[in-house]
Amino acid sequence: MTSYKPAESPDKTTIFSYHDLTPPTTRDIYEARKIVRQYLPSTPLVRSESLSATLDADVYLKREDTLPTNSFKIRGFYNLVDDLNEEFREPGLITSSMGNHGQGMATAAREFDVPAVIVVPETLENPTKTDNMERLGATVIAHGRDVDEAREYAEQQAAEKGYRYVHGGNEPHLIAGRASAGLEVMADRPDVDVLINPVGGGSSAAAYALTVGKLLSADVIGVQASGADAVYRAWKDGVIEMQDNAETFAEGIKTRTPFALPLEIMQEHLSEMILVEDEDLQASIRRLLADDSILVEGAAASSVAAAFQLRDKLAGKTVVLPISGSNLSMSKLRTIVAD
Numbered sequence: 475m476t477s478y479k480p481a482e483s484p485d486k487t488t489i490f491s492y493h494d495l496t497p498p499t500t501r502d503i504y505e506a507r508k509i510v511r512q513y514l515p516s517t518p519l520v521r522s523e524s525l526s527a528t529l530d531a532d533v534y535l536k537r538e539d540t541l542p543t544n545s546f547k548i549r550g551f552y553n554l555v556d557d558l559n560e561e562f563r564e565p566g567l568i569t570s571s572m573g574n575h576g577q578g579m580a581t582a583a584r585e586f587d588v589p590a591v592i593v594v595p596e597t598l599e600n601p602t603k604t605d606n607m608e609r610l611g612a613t614v615i616a617h618g619r620d621v622d623e624a625r626e627y628a629e630q631q632a633a634e635k636g637y638r639y640v641h642g643g644n645e646p647h648l649i650a651g652r653a654s655a656g657l658e659v660m661a662d663r664p665d666v667d668v669l670i671n672p673v674g675g676g677s678s679a680a681a682y683a684l685t686v687g688k689l690l691s692a693d694v695i696g697v698q699a700s701g702a703d704a705v706y707r708a709w710k711d712g713v714i715e716m717q718d719n720a721e722t723f724a725e726g727i728k729t730r731t732p733f734a735l736p737l738e739i740m741q742e743h744l745s746e747m748i749l750v751e752d753e754d755l756q757a758s759i760r761r762l763l764a765d766d767s768i769l770v771e772g773a774a775a776s777s778v779a780a781a782f783q784l785r786d787k788l789a790g791k792t793v794v795l796p797i798s799g800s801n802l803s804m805s806k807l808r809t810i811v812a813d
């Protein structure tokens with residue numbers, strides 16, 4: 475397994491020689507869509523009457539929560555596993571995840587009959603997500619205090635045991651596959667002016683930036699939680715720095731590390747990045763539940779919270795807010811609804 479020695483990475487994460495840090499081309503994205511389409515339906519783009527009225531805009535929700543595993547993450551894995559090098563089929567894939575990334579990988583791995591190992595933090599913030607990964611046939615290992623420590627362990631295991639290490643962001647195949655959502659938005663709403671998307675590792679914001687942003691010249695805006703703003707800072711300053719802490723109840727965007735590839739794409743094609751407070755995420759969860767009858771998790775609520783923050787800019791525009799996932803744990807739901 476000596477040919478899979480970690481390579482020098484422009485960020486603080488480990489990459490292997492198979493990690494190509496070239497942004498996917500438009501052609502790559504259309505090719506990826508052909509594969510994704512074999513496994514997944516297009517997701518609905520549904521007008522929200524309540525948000526349209528409140529924000530004085532035409533607001534559409536891209537319902538990524540309707541995909542299998544209830545988040546957008548799964549889109550990229552079909553494209554990645556479809557192109558998996560033969561020598562990784564037996565050892566299989568390894569990644570680290572707070573939940574949705576792992577569930578997506580487990581689903582695609584099962585489809586292609588490839589083993590999947592997922593390292594989750596010991597805190598197990600969302601046990602349902604972990605249980606689902608096991609139900610999908612993945613091996614789940616709990617390690618580290620957060621997803622970044624889990625990632626370091628997964629990187630080490632990959633180097634030792636020859637798994638294909640699936641990076642959370644430095645994977646052109648994942649970004650190209652996830653960009654199929656942007657192509658769907660372009661087909662359904664070519665008049666989109668603004669799209670606001672959560673940023674964790676940045677793969678999906680980069681994917682929308684390469685489609686709705688680059689190809690339609692719409693404004694693609696990224697959002698992070700104010701307590702987990704590593705990518706926001708890197709995007710503003712142009713310096714990749716890992717933070718010591720990340721604090722937010724929205725585990726889907728709770729990360730301390732900017733990833734070089736999505737960051738590079740976002741710097742070129744994202745028009746803005748903003749921060750929202752956890753209390754605004756919670757208010758947005760309550761609002762979507764009460765007014766739109768949609769359950770969202772914390773990370774997904776950030777696009778709606780950001781739309782409220784930017785309301786002056788959005789008036790009169792066609793706005794797309796991806797609902798990135800709905801895997802909210804029962805305990806978090808109880809606390810949020812009781813407030």
Ligand SMILES: *Cc1c(COP(=O)(O)O)cnc(C)c1O
Binds near residue numbers: 575673679771774
């Ligand atoms: C992972 C995730 C995000 C953030 O996506 P990135 O591509 O990592 O930036 C947002 N929302 C949900 C529900 C997620 O699972």
